[in-house]
Amino acid sequence: MHNRHGAIGVFDSGVGGLTVVRQLEARLPSESVIYLGDTARVPYGTKSPETVIRYAESCARLLLERDIKLLVVACNTASAFAIDALRERLDVPVLGVIDPGAQAAVRTTQRGRIGVIGTVGTIQSERYRDAIHDQNPDLVVFSQPCPLFVPLAEEGWLTGEVPESVATTYLGPLLAENIDTLVLGCTHYPLLKDTIAKVAGDAVTLVDSAEETALVVEHSLDAMDLRCDHPLIPQFRFLVSDAPANFEKVGAHFLGHVMTEAEWVDV
């Protein structure tokens, strides 16, 4: 039913998921991507499971109307709360960012002590802990919600006194547990990587699920025989539910280059 030349659909609550698009672009240069940022209702990380599921489904259905061949939920909170509902209700393969991030953490850890940071919703869902334990129940997982990291990243305060002070407060309990691996369980957090790495110290390896997610997308397309096999020029389209101007400006940081014009859609 889905054809090889359909785009990969990606959605996030806002701009954060563009870090996943950036990795898809690098790994799968012949694939087209259509991205939806639900910027009118951002953030998802502080909201209830019921509301996140409702919003995620409306985003997914909007992308399905555009004939996508695979859906990537590039938002940790939506992956945590809505992935089961989306797989049940939608007629398209659905991948999230939590399982790939958990796999990367399991491969990375040396001493079996893994820290996970994310939004309140992602941490409360315990989906990272479950995904890690599904692969190896002997690993010890320590979690910490970091609600101020998203506004810091969006404000562009990425280094300096304030972000370091915030990171020191949040990471303190995890570092006290002697973790050796830290999962950045929110697509906004890679922007704060330098500050988080500085506070976490050399003994802790950071895991960013965006790169791992692109790898899983590649394997899934291969498995379903859905890789684009024509030398078409890949298309990148960006949709947003709030005014496009700010998204285009902030989004360039996440994407790593200037983006094409974004289009407003009514979710």
Add this chain to the structure above:
Amino acid sequence: MHNRHGAIGVFDSGVGGLTVVRQLEARLPSESVIYLGDTARVPYGTKSPETVIRYAESCARLLLERDIKLLVVACNTASAFAIDALRERLDVPVLGVIDPGAQAAVRTTQRGRIGVIGTVGTIQSERYRDAIHDQNPDLVVFSQPCPLFVPLAEEGWLTGEVPESVATTYLGPLLAENIDTLVLGCTHYPLLKDTIAKVAGDAVTLVDSAEETALVVEHSLDAMDLRCDHPLIPQFRFLVSDAPANFEKVGAHFLGHVMTEAEWVDV
């Protein structure tokens, strides 16, 4: 058409507007209040005028269905962007929080140098500056958006190193202009009053629009002969667009006491 025993309708993007309800309760103890917190779509302060107007109108219409006699827009961003549209489109008197806050600032200033802090949307709209200059064009107004104050207040980090460091960064340019009055142009900011006052110093008087708004509501009800004149027991109802549990917990801080059960509504 509107009757004296209808409730005062109040809406905000989330919990912040409860600081206005608290003042209404103190000043108008025989009036009933119905409050809507649009917690599923919070925050408004980072979103475009078009989206804020759309959300404000849907909140207002939901309250109108409940037969309110007066609408208070207890959100600075919604007051900045949507008050004209609401007055034009709705058949109910509408009051915002910006004009009352501006009036209080004009009365307070001694040396005519007023600072205004608020969300990105409120500051970009320049509605405080305009409202102050409408009353006295000789006053000098300095504005500063403070996007991290809302997440700090919601995280409950109200005092200590991080909020002081954030406040020092934001208020620095205003203090350098030698202001004597500072308008807290967001209903979340009263929670950070102690930290803001400490950083601003004794030479600056803080103006909180919630108290002034309650006074304007009283005058307006009198002018329209809409004051409740029966010794009825006033009713307080709380509606929210996201799950009620967190709203009830956080809301008690803003309201100053435990609140009655909140009801979920679909905006």
